[in-house]
Amino acid sequence: MAGNAARIADVTVTPVAFKDYPLLNTVGVHEPYALRTIVELTTESGVTGIGETYGGTVHLERLRRAAGELTGLDVCNLNDLIARTTRALGEDTSGGDGMSGMVTGSSAVDRVMSPFDVACLDIQGKLLGRPVSDLLGGAVRPSVPYSAYLFYKWAAHPGQPDDDWGAALDPAGLVDQARRMIDTYGFSSIKLKGGVFPPDEEIAAVKALRRAFPDLPLRLDPNAAWSTETSLRVARELDGDLQYLEDPTEGLDGMAAVAAGTPTPLATNMCVVSFDDLAPAVARGSVGIVLSDHHFWGGLRRGLQLSAICDTFGLGLSMHSNSHLGISLAAMTHLAAATPRLTYACDTHTPWKQPDEDVVDTGVLKFTDGRVTVPTAPGLGVELDRDALARLHRQYLDCGLRDRDDTGYMRTVDPSFSTKTPRW
Numbered sequence: 009m010a011g012n013a014a015r016i017a018d019v020t021v022t023p024v025a026f027k028d029y030p031l032l033n034t035v036g037v038h039e040p041y042a043l044r045t046i047v048e049l050t051t052e053s054g055v056t057g058i059g060e061t062y063g064g065t066v067h068l069e070r071l072r073r074a075a076g077e078l079t080g081l082d083v084c085n086l087n088d089l090i091a092r093t094t095r096a097l098g099e100d101t102s103g104g105d106g107m108s109g110m111v112t113g114s115s116a117v118d119r120v121m122s123p124f125d126v127a128c129l130d131i132q133g134k135l136l137g138r139p140v141s142d143l144l145g146g147a148v149r150p151s152v153p154y155s156a157y158l159f160y161k162w163a164a165h166p167g168q169p170d171d172d173w174g175a176a177l178d179p180a181g182l183v184d185q186a187r188r189m190i191d192t193y194g195f196s197s198i199k200l201k202g203g204v205f206p207p208d209e210e211i212a213a214v215k216a217l218r219r220a221f222p223d224l225p226l227r228l229d230p231n232a233a234w235s236t237e238t239s240l241r242v243a244r245e246l247d248g249d250l251q252y253l254e255d256p257t258e259g260l261d262g263m264a265a266v267a268a269g270t271p272t273p274l275a276t277n278m279c280v281v282s283f284d285d286l287a288p289a290v291a292r293g294s295v296g297i298v299l300s301d302h303h304f305w306g307g308l309r310r311g312l313q314l315s316a317i318c319d320t321f322g323l324g325l326s327m328h329s330n331s332h333l334g335i336s337l338a339a340m341t342h343l344a345a346a347t348p349r350l351t352y353a354c355d356t357h358t359p360w361k362q363p364d365e366d367v368v369d370t371g372v373l374k375f376t377d378g379r380v381t382v383p384t385a386p387g388l389g390v391e392l393d394r395d396a397l398a399r400l401h402r403q404y405l406d407c408g409l410r411d412r413d414d415t416g417y418m419r420t421v422d423p424s425f426s427t428k429t430p431r432w
């Protein structure tokens with residue numbers, strides 16, 4: 009096909025929905041479907057690249073607006089992508105993070121440009137015949153470790169028969185969940201989503217996991233459900249049990265107060281979520297570890313910039329996830345592989361997705377010993393399955409959900425459910 013091989017001629021933005029489990033967190037419970045958006049860029053010469061991001065009406069509308077600005081973009085020109093996205097959004101930059109209130113203050117421009125940056129890199133890789141990890145500086149590890157992401161959960165969505173994971177509402181249930189996840193995927197570290205039950209119950213859960221898996225690093229993430237006092241008490245009781253404690257309390261000052269009172273490293277995907285947060289976090293000593301996430305840090309190339317800043321200031325780097333499909337897993341794997349500083353097992357929600365629901369063939373993204381081998385085919389190394397995309401788009405249209413609302417869904421079961429912070 010004639011035309012410039014690297015210049016964008018066409019952009020497609022497709023919202024999709026995939027089945028989700030009733031996973032509990034401090035703001036409520038996951039609804040029966042998780043929402044994502046798939047973007048596809050096509051160059052004048054017909055090369056295509058793909059990216060994945062949040063669903064949600066505000067974000068989707070912004071993606072469509074940005075898409076309207078991308079014709080003519082050169083896939084190598086990150087600065088032009090930033091400029092075009094900024095122009096498309098104008099003053100419209102508040103809200104719309106699609107994360108049910110658990111990540112606030114991230115940059116709308118970074119969130120909106122992220123899937124397009126991934127798609128640009130996918131195209132660059134295809135043009136050069138090199139995997140995305142090479143374009144990011146080269147893989148420093150042949151495979152990327154992920155952690156077992158445990159959730160308290162109901163046995164089923166209301167009114168449905170028990171799902172295949174069943175309930176996990178106490179320490180024994182979580183140990184069973186961890187065992188199954190580790191047996192299936194081979195994970196060698198564990199993260200527990202907390203902030204669901206009173207802290208003493210979650211301390212007991214971590215202690216039970218520690219006894220059941222004495223050699224595996226453990227993390228606990230209550231999504232800022234605790235006061236600084238509660239955070240310090242939990243940190244004291246779990247002293248020596250945790251690899252890191254993630255977002256025990258809200259805000260840079262609260263986190264700094266906790267960090268000053270415990271030897272346990274603190275990590276965050278809540279109080280350091282944009283480049284603007286880094287200087288004040290370093291000045292206050294709020295966190296020891298930043299959980300990167302290319303979906304809200306502006307894509308893969310901006311992820312490398314974050315890593316360089318963490319290098320400069322001696323911050324550790326780990327990786328956050330939300331419910332996601334295979335395009336995101338491929339992108340996360342390339343970025344983590346090419347980030348020397350990223351030395352912790354990354355988060356992934358993959359075990360909470362039906363294996364037969366995806367928009368790409370996830371065969372190359374299989375987990376072995378808890379790790380995903382970095383794809384070596386040109387670009388991301390995963391191809392869009394158009395039939396599957398159409399199916400999941402149909403599911404989006406049919407399911408009726410348009411915004412993630414963990415709190416609203418919880419209130420259909422418990423009308424008195426409150427999200428006051430701190431909860432404890």
Ligand SMILES: O=C([O-])C(=O)C[C@H](O)[C@@H](O)C(=O)[O-]
Binds near residue numbers: 033231330331355
């Ligand atoms: O580490 C985190 O904060 C998350 O993974 C945020 C997610 O939204 C998680 O809480 C979830 O899936 O409910």
Ligand SMILES: [Mg+2]
Binds near residue numbers: 255276278
């Ligand atoms: Mg977190």
